Amino acid sequence: MTKVEAVIQSFKLDAVKEALHEIGVEGMTVLEARGHGRQKGHTEFYRGREYTVDLIPKIKLEMVLADGMVDKAVQAIILAARTGKIGDGKIFLTRVDEAIRIRNDERGEGAL
Amino acid sequence: MLKSRVRWLLFVLVLVCAQAAIGQASSPSSTSAAEDRLVKLEQQAADAKGSADNAWMLMSSALVLMMTGPGLALFYGGLVRKKNVLSTMMQSFALMALVTVLWAIVGYSLAFGSGGSFIGGIQHLFLRGVGAQPEAAYAATIPQQTFMVYQLMFAIITPALITGAFAERMKFSAMVLFMTLWSFIVYDPMAHMVWGKNGLLNAALGGRFPTLDFAGGTVVHVTSGVSALVCALYLGRRLGYPKEPMPPHSVVLSFIGACMLWVGWFGFNAGSALSAGALATSAFVATHFAAAAAVVGWSGAEWIRNGKPSALGAISGAVAGLVAITPAAGFVGPMAALAIGLFAGIFCYMMVAKVKAKFGYDDSLDAFGVHGAGGTIGALLTGVFASSAINPILKDPQGNTVASGLIEGNAHQLLNQFIGVAIAWILAIVGTIVILKIVDVTIGLRVSDDHEIQGLDLTQHGEEGYYWEMQV
Numbered sequence: 001m002t003k004v005e006a007v008i009q010s011f012k013l014d015a016v017k018e019a020l021h022e023i024g025v026e027g028m029t030v031l032e033a034r035g036h037g038r039q040k041g042h043t044e045f046y047r048g049r050e051y052t053v054d055l056i057p058k059i060k061l062e063m064v065l066a067d068g069m070v071d072k073a074v075q076a077i078i079l080a081a082r083t084g085k086i087g088d089g090k091i092f093l094t095r096v097d098e099a100i101r102i103r104n105d106e107r108g109e110g111a112l
Numbered sequence: 113m114l115k116s117r118v119r120w121l122l123f124v125l126v127l128v129c130a131q132a133a134i135g136q137a138s139s140p141s142s143t144s145a146a147e148d149r150l151v152k153l154e155q156q157a158a159d160a161k162g163s164a165d166n167a168w169m170l171m172s173s174a175l176v177l178m179m180t181g182p183g184l185a186l187f188y189g190g191l192v193r194k195k196n197v198l199s200t201m202m203q204s205f206a207l208m209a210l211v212t213v214l215w216a217i218v219g220y221s222l223a224f225g226s227g228g229s230f231i232g233g234i235q236h237l238f239l240r241g242v243g244a245q246p247e248a249a250y251a252a253t254i255p256q257q258t259f260m261v262y263q264l265m266f267a268i269i270t271p272a273l274i275t276g277a278f279a280e281r282m283k284f285s286a287m288v289l290f291m292t293l294w295s296f297i298v299y300d301p302m303a304h305m306v307w308g309k310n311g312l313l314n315a316a317l318g319g320r321f322p323t324l325d326f327a328g329g330t331v332v333h334v335t336s337g338v339s340a341l342v343c344a345l346y347l348g349r350r351l352g353y354p355k356e357p358m359p360p361h362s363v364v365l366s367f368i369g370a371c372m373l374w375v376g377w378f379g380f381n382a383g384s385a386l387s388a389g390a391l392a393t394s395a396f397v398a399t400h401f402a403a404a405a406a407v408v409g410w411s412g413a414e415w416i417r418n419g420k421p422s423a424l425g426a427i428s429g430a431v432a433g434l435v436a437i438t439p440a441a442g443f444v445g446p447m448a449a450l451a452i453g454l455f456a457g458i459f460c461y462m463m464v465a466k467v468k469a470k471f472g473y474d475d476s477l478d479a480f481g482v483h484g485a486g487g488t489i490g491a492l493l494t495g496v497f498a499s500s501a502i503n504p505i506l507k508d509p510q511g512n513t514v515a516s517g518l519i520e521g522n523a524h525q526l527l528n529q530f531i532g533v534a535i536a537w538i539l540a541i542v543g544t545i546v547i548l549k550i551v552d553v554t555i556g557l558r559v560s561d562d563h564e565i566q567g568l569d570l571t572q573h574g575e576e577g578y579y580w581e582m583q584v
Binding site: 044045046047048049051052 | 252354357359360414417418420422424425428461464465468478
């Protein structure tokens with residue numbers, strides 16, 4: 001099993017969700033997040049005073065997938081979330097040791 | 113039998129005719145009846161005018177109260193950080209209660225009782241003698257009680273404006289003591305000097321230096337704005353200022369508040385006519401036009417300098433214009449109002465965007481930059497633009513109307529405006545320093561560093577503005 005974490009542009013959430021549903025991803029967790037990569041932030045002015053906002057609102061998706069699904073899911077996210085401009089986000093993959101369904105103690109890929 | 117009946121009838125007829133004849137002949141009694149009716153009619157006309165004026169003045173009183181809560185509370189509340197939103201709004205609201213009580217017991221008497229040049233008397237303590245009868249020297253057509261409650265709303269918003277300067281760092285208890293003393297030491301004397309009987313600066317009631325201040329440019333905005341600057345300097349900056357960014361946590365709240373201030377200001381300025389006639393209309397129009405022009409001025413300046421016209425800039429500009437037109441509202445026409453507003457918008461923008469940054473003081477919500485600066489230039493420009501055609505307030509000893517402002521040819525008025533502004537500055541500076549010192553040595557002014565970091569909502573009031581715990 002692999003955990004897929006994707007940080008994407010907020011306005012791309014619907015497109016990415018749609019793309020993942022199409023390839024059969026059934027569950028995910030979505031978080032509102034703030035952060036920056038090399039993109040850095042932007043400046044705002046309040047009564048003439050300049051503020052640098054370097055933590056930009058983003059969406060973070062988390063899902064744990066059976067190994068067979070991972071490549072398809074990564075491709076789907078890239079296709080849906082890419083604008084080609086700086087700030088499109090990143091995807092991280094991590095091995096997951098175990099998954100447990102709380103309702104019936106089911107374990108492994110069957111619990112996903 | 114029949115004969116005696118006819119005779120009886122004749123007798124009655126004669127009596128009736130005689131009475132009619134006497135009635136016609138006695139013209140004195142008919143004149144007095146007409147006079148009675150005339151007196152009654154005049155009384156009814158006066159009553160009708162009184163009712164009309166009173167309706168507008170009660171409405172205006174409510175509008176001015178709305179400027180403090182929720183107007184100013186929202187305007188300031190949005191400008192602070194999230195952890196201080198309630199404590200900031202609470203300061204305005206607490207003053208609605210505190211100043212009202214003080215006003216009833218002693219404030220009104222000190223401001224509007226008859227006394228000397230500087231302060232009123234004690235004859236209206238506990239509002240004694242303030243009832244349905246008009247006080248002709250102030251407003252001849254409305255109950256003095258209406259005048260009293262209208263003026264109360266000014267006494268409330270003036271100290272509330274100061275809270276913007278020491279936002280996010282003053283103890284609530286210190287604020288209560290400071291404002292109590294400030295009402296007595298700064299506001300009441302200043303209101304008496306400009307508007308009270310025998311007041312030193314009263315233009316309508318024979319003051320020594322007649323200063324034109326229609327709705328409180330000196331009394332409200334200069335005193336509060338200058339006191340605000342003194343507070344900001346005395347208390348020092350907020351922890352982390354100016355290194356740490358402290359942007360407004362909700363320009364949306366401020367936006368709603370500013371719109372309420374604009375509407376409420378019609379009560380503030382047009383209500384200061386103390387009647388519902390053409391002068392109120394003139395002040396209403398001037399008020400609106402100045403606010404609009406100031407938005408154009410501030411937003412234009414900001415657009416040129418920063419490349420974008422911000423919403424916060426637009427609403428700040430409106431407030432700056434409303435401040436500046438306050439002393440002039442009942443003395444100038446719409447074109448002068450446009451000029452005053454446009455100038456005030458640009459001037460106040462430069463004050464908050466450049467001057468504040470240059471000197472480094474932390475006038476957190478720009479109470480000085482908007483009210484102190486806007487009030488000062490508004491009071492001075494009143495001496496330039498005031499027109500006797502709009503309001504024939506200045507008279508020569510024979511009772512003839514004389515020119516009002518510089519443009520009409522009365523250069524001397526500008527000097528009087530300077531004197532009025534200077535007295536307001538001096539009173540505000542000296543009074544505020546003394547009061548801050550008293551509060552500082554008795555109960556202390558600032559919250560501890562720990563409390564400032566945690567926020568005043570939690571440490572001063574034990575609650576949070578936005579309580580978001582996970583809910584099912």
